[in-house]
Structures are given as structure tokens and as C-alpha cells.
Amino acid sequence: MKSDKTTMIGVDPAIESFSSRRVIISIRIPYLEHDFFATWCGPCLRIAPKIEDWSSGDYKDNVVFLKCDVDQAEAVSQEFNVEAMPTFVFFKDGKEVHRVVGANVDQLKADIDKHRQ
Numbered sequence: 340m341k342s343d344k345t346t347m348i349g350v351d352p353a354i355e356s357f358s359s360r361r362v363i364i365s366i367r368i369p370y371l372e373h374d375f376f377a378t379w380c381g382p383c384l385r386i387a388p389k390i391e392d393w394s395s396g397d398y399k400d401n402v403v404f405l406k407c408d409v410d411q412a413e414a415v416s417q418e419f420n421v422e423a424m425p426t427f428v429f430f431k432d433g434k435e436v437h438r439v440v441g442a443n444v445d446q447l448k449a450d451i452d453k454h455r456q
Contacts, residue, residue, distance in 0.1 A: 372451060373405045375416050375426040382442035383425045389444050402455055429454050
């Protein structure tokens with residue numbers, strides 16, 4: 340993982356051998372948004388470019404976006420009780436503070452703005 344907190348991070352299947360909660364907490368960042376997606380999920384594919392734009396644009400200085408392919412990292416998605424895709428889990432100071440299921444861009448942006456403060 341790069342030290343640049345604005346980098347989009349793909350989850351390698353090997354991450355299943357780690358406790359994802361420890362990985363997230365060890366990053367020690369103020370705000371994190373974790374995107375659980377599937378490559379076959381239409382809504383996931385439609386919202387992905389917006390997330391990538393945000394990670395290098397509007398939110399590049401204060402939000403870290405992590406991506407987790409639920410088919411490649413089943414244990415991680417199970418640990419976070421992900422039942423539908425896309426699911427966005429918001430963390431602040433290492434603790435889950437919010438969760439959004441679905442690909443509503445306007446709602447997701449509003450929720451990020453609300454919780455990143």
C-alpha cells in the first residue's frame with residue numbers, strides 16, 4: 340500500500356489472511372470510506388468512476404477510499420456483514436460510523452460530506 344492516503348486501493352485476495360479491522364485501524368487516518376463491490380454488479384460498475392473521481396478530486400485531501408471485491412475477499416465482506424452490493428462502510432477514527440447500500444451518487448456524496456467533518 341502506498342503512503343499517499345488519496346490512492347485508490349484494490350484489495351488483494353491475500354488480505355483474507357489478515358484481520359481487516361486491524362488493517363483499517365492501523366492506517367490511523369481521520370476518515371475512511373470502504374466500498375464493497377462485485378465485478379458483475381451493474382450499480383457497482385456505474386458508480387465506480389464517480390468514486391475514482393472523488394478520490395483524486397473533491398475528497399483527495401481528507402477521505403481515503405478503499406475497494407473490496409466481495410468475490411475475491413469473501414472473509415472480509417463477511418466480517419463486515421455485507422449482504423448487498425455496492426455497500427459503502429464509513430469509518431472515522433477506526434470506528435464504523437455509517438453505512439450506505441446502493442449506488443445513489445447524490446446520497447453517497449451527501450453522506451460523505453456529513454461524516455467527514
